[in-house]
Amino acid sequence: MKRRFLMTPGPSPVPSFVRESLAQEIMHHRTSEFKEILKEAHAGLKSIFCTENPVLILSSSGTGAMEAAVTNLFSKGDKVLAIGGGKFGERWAEIAKVFALNVVEMNVEWGSAPDSDELTKILDENKDIKGVLTTLCETSTATVFDIEKIAKITNEKDILLVVDAISGLGQDVLLTDQWGVDVVVGGSQKGFMLPPGLGFISLSQRAQKAIETSDLPKYYFDLKKALKSHAKDDTPYTSAVSLIVGLATAIDAIKKEGLEVRWKKFSKMAEATREAAKALGLKLLSKRPSDSVTAIVSPENIKSSDIVKTLRGEYGLSIAGGQADLKDKIFRIAHMGWISQKDLIECFSLLEKVLAKLGYEFKQGVSVSRLEEVFHG
């Protein structure tokens, strides 16, 4: 019997009190009892998304909610800018191309955040760009983008700003209304401490107006229909009842702890993770590291996939490797949702054992001491 624990950037661990709520007796989605729960979930999502605007719940993964943003805000041939810099930035471009938008791609080096001067330049050269598609935390590189600065630029130019915050939400600060972000996309399996299966999408007034005139085809992800249902605390098709009951439970816990308290907590955990990696003599990939996940460059001559495999195989601890060009080059440790300081200490303690086994040299215990220092010192 091995203990199984996830420190992957999604799915992320689900606490027992949420798992128990998932196992409650099923209720019908068109009853006043369930409407009350949906109402609570809708209100809670607003507070976590830092918006007064509606946040819709979709029965899909976060990618489904990304597609919904594209097909509901834009029309055939509309020009949009997709900001790259990692696997999830590229996904925006892929989706927009599938739906026949005119996609301008801004190349950002993996591990870097987009440069605002370059962004301004691209937008000035393409006055007909209607929307910018970007990412809060680019999970593949563990990099947080400066959404506040990007929003300043898009708002000046009256361009829709759409942010994939699937992995960042709850850890990396995102002040949707205050910064003027039109659309924020989320998913259940990261900061929300839930299993995968729900996508979320917030819509500013400007975004709601754009939806009125969009002519791209959509049915299941028709947000005009979803907005109408939302106004009555309902969903267009059969709601994913059990996951929504879990959502209400998780939101309640997040609100009790406090969103800002949690932001500080994860910021400290991210700092400690970076310091612990450095104490081991390891480098960080990201130039603008996220508070949700940290990407550590694997020591020379050690494949990061071997670190991941050994941690999982011998100790039941799942962390993530690198994707695409970063395969075998980095490993990623998540600090999001239900993950705690104690989990990080355990993680580095096991990581040290694995690194030693794989032949990497360092002073034993150095990373755990460094974590403790950051946490308590």
Next chain:
Amino acid sequence: MKRRFLMTPGPSPVPSFVRESLAQEIMHHRTSEFKEILKEAHAGLKSIFCTENPVLILSSSGTGAMEAAVTNLFSKGDKVLAIGGGKFGERWAEIAKVFALNVVEMNVEWGSAPDSDELTKILDENKDIKGVLTTLCETSTATVFDIEKIAKITNEKDILLVVDAISGLGQDVLLTDQWGVDVVVGGSQKGFMLPPGLGFISLSQRAQKAIETSDLPKYYFDLKKALKSHAKDDTPYTSAVSLIVGLATAIDAIKKEGLEVRWKKFSKMAEATREAAKALGLKLLSKRPSDSVTAIVSPENIKSSDIVKTLRGEYGLSIAGGQADLKDKIFRIAHMGWISQKDLIECFSLLEKVLAKLGYEFKQGVSVSRLEEVFHG
């Protein structure tokens, strides 16, 4: 404290052993442990869908899987026939229109099943029809369509046959491969005894070929990608892990009882429900009643919504009312998934109390005796 029980045609009750599996500790979707579960689920789905072809799992409601069928099998302007006869038949036409297909609609009176001569006539008059979209159990009218006969016609003419079996699967017999049905769409919250949140779709060799050339836009529901993942017992995006663990548990239980044993059980329950309604002097809506759900015409001067509301409000028992033109005219009792003979007896016992309260006259106990007779006599 009121007992809460669902006899609605979705969501349908989830047994405690499935709910407990939903509450298991979360696992990562890219581990060998989860792959084993997906493998089991994939194999189990084949046996329940009565097919040797792949059955894909989508993180969506059944409607998402219906959209996937349309956007993956056809190309712009393709002519398809949507068979009406209820709310879900109409949904096929709606989806196909949104994606700019050339939709021929076959009108079927609500409560009736499509006439095969008329179907043949329409197909003969429209030689360019590429696909027929229809329904196994039309939930809104509790009518089962003769898919075997329809498949004979479409196979002769080499036309793709796509069947929404969301509410019927597991109760109404559907021999996918034997009858030659190309695509069968299912959902988790009916015969599978699971909460809502998963859609299923089986694809014949002919359907898989059609997918190769389809040019309609799709990303989240791209079945070419999903087929590739399926071959490796994987899913394209983050799998709805907890629901899939539940699915494997539920399928295991269904296989242990036996699909054919279950078909017989539900057929008997459906017969008993019809007999019990008749014993109360009530009429049935459907001319070809389903084994999954029964639609009973409300007594004159009693709105069916009052029956539904009273049953739910006073006894915690949810049944369904009528939809669209049938609102207030019929009520529907489901016998699917986890619903048992004992539940039907309880349901009619409470229904009698409610009917009496609403002023309907009948011999007390007559429906329950009739149920017992059919079950045991």
